Amino acid sequence: MSEERGYLDMDLLRFTTAGSVDDGKSTLIGRLLYDSKNIFEDQLEAVETSSKARGDEHVNLALLTDGLRAEREQGITIDVAYRYFATPKRKFIIADTPGHIQYTRNMVTGASTANLAIILIDARKGVIEQTCRHAFIASLLRIQHVVICVNKMDLVDWSQERYDEIIAEFKQFASRLDNVVEVTFIPISALEGDNVVDKSKNMDWYQGPTLMYHLENVYVGPDANHIDARFPVQWVIRPMSNEWHDFRGYAGRVAGGVFKPGDDVVVLPSGFTTKVKAIHTLEGEIEEAFNPLSVTMTLEDEIDISRGDMIAKPNNQPKVEQDVEAMICWFSEKKKLKGREKLILRHTTKEVKAIVKDVRYKVNINTLHKIEDDLEFGLNDIGRISLRTSSPLFFDSYSRNRQTGSFVLIDEFTNETVAAGMII
């Protein structure tokens, strides 16, 4: 019985994994699944068989997540794959991005919904260019928790000295990143399982948590913004039935802050103020709504509200502007961004036209240097631009609110999503 309640009380941690090719990412994920008994036996059987066929000494856990590797070999689009596992404490969603050289786009995608990022470092190689890139993306996307796993400790004789050296190298680089996040370092061997789920017997000098312990216990509660009340209207509910004759409800997912019946609210863009009348769900009215709940609100006064409008508090409003400064990551292989491009911009539940007014700079994501002489954006390029939109957006800076501070850009002819943006 208590176990059941445990399951219902479980919370959710979304994390992403980064590392360059052969750092051991697939092995690590396989190890997490295997040691926490999250592998179906038919999968395991298949893996054992093919490990044997390949003459591997260990059961090759990397094969468990090898859907993507096969694709890489066949030259198919490399992409983000989502995997799921649960322990009695938490349910986990992994956004697994393959460690390809050119995979900034995929890591950005995976990172956009992650609470935590695992960055792998090969203990023999130490901090390399790609480590810096991964750390930069994690900080750009404002992932709150970063775990640096120094892997393959078995190949450096479980050396504390080597481990300390790598930590020092990383800290030196990380001091140049803008957003200081919580960084945890763990020495592991994904292959042999040391400090992944079970504590290592080979590294007595390490007193910290195992990776699994950290994943199960890291506190992710405050990641959401519970201060600035933001409710992007997604859909207007009008039952027009006898029972609900005059009902006009605004459906959406709370993007920040807390709404309660009786709260003073302002509706954007009209600027009308009113009060929250009730918050409805199928189970009945509720006392408060906050991120990430999907609810339906009714208001005291009849105001003309439609999809794309935003409900906020009069004393705490988002910016309402047509000019936006943002960091973007360019996603398109086919299309490049050259100067004053016209695009579709999608932000919360709103879609507008936008024109790129200025490209400020691009970032060399390996060195963090600004590039100011080549301002054309191609696949995987990251940089800062300014945009003007056809009608005002209701936004916060991305650092304040991931939901109201993010947008995507869409090519108006192909409908392709060509870029992701984070408002400054």
Added chain:
Amino acid sequence: MEQKSKSYQVNHLKQLESEAIYILRETAAQFEKPALLFSGGKDSIVMAWLARKAFYPAKLPFPLVHVDTGHNFPETITYRDDFVEQIKANLVVGLVQESIDQGRVQEEKGPKASRNALQTVTLLDTIEKHGYDACLGGGRRDEEKARAKERFFSHRDEFGQWDPKNQRPELWNIFNGRKQHGEHFRVFPLSNWTEMDVWQYIKAEEIPLPSLYFASERDVFTRDGVILSQTDFITMLPEEEATARKEVVRFRTIGDATCTGAVLSNAATIDDIIEEVAAARQTERGTRSDDKRSETAMEDRKKQGYF
């Protein structure tokens, strides 16, 4: 302060629920004529249940579409009609029989004939006839490796085909459902749910399920290693007659009666099923008893997958 933020924690089922509701509302808002594909299986039942929540107190702004092979377990249609009534939805039924009568498909011949493969044509015809531009499906990413990279909003070209190269990245809460004339989307609100989540949610919400999901004694026989129910639509071959027996079984998917296999199970309640699912998940290395699993997984795929 600590105390305060603590109360804003929501459990993972609530998070998955609210994500699915968000997707359902986006689908209603971004498309002109969406439809929800209702197979009568647990995933589509949960999806329809969530749709009820998403638009309450209004009715669902899209119909449930059911493809009826005509070879149903008797419980299936009764359940469907009761459920549709309970969640106050509109139901659109595509009949495989109609596709056969119109010569759109050929009925298979012989004792092992099944209408399973014919369903796809009926479904596509139904979609075209009504002009649905987005179809909500109950597919989950944990079903198999190949689905792990499927999007919430999955783009199909004008031939209904899925082009892995042409799928759009999905970031944050932002879904791009823009399309050219003639193109479609498949939308999967349960993408992030696992089989265990679905069962836990059914339990927590007390969602009624077809009785086929629960173990009871049935008249069965074995065909090609699969346990099938004896029904009017199946003629047993002589060698199969010998396998006819009574057995306590249940079904893990609900599909065409002629080819949906049963599994030996005593799981008579949701709790029992949850235990069964949990046990299958945690089978220790080396024990390989449950070899029925991969067969049923195949069926899961056929039913909920890419349709």
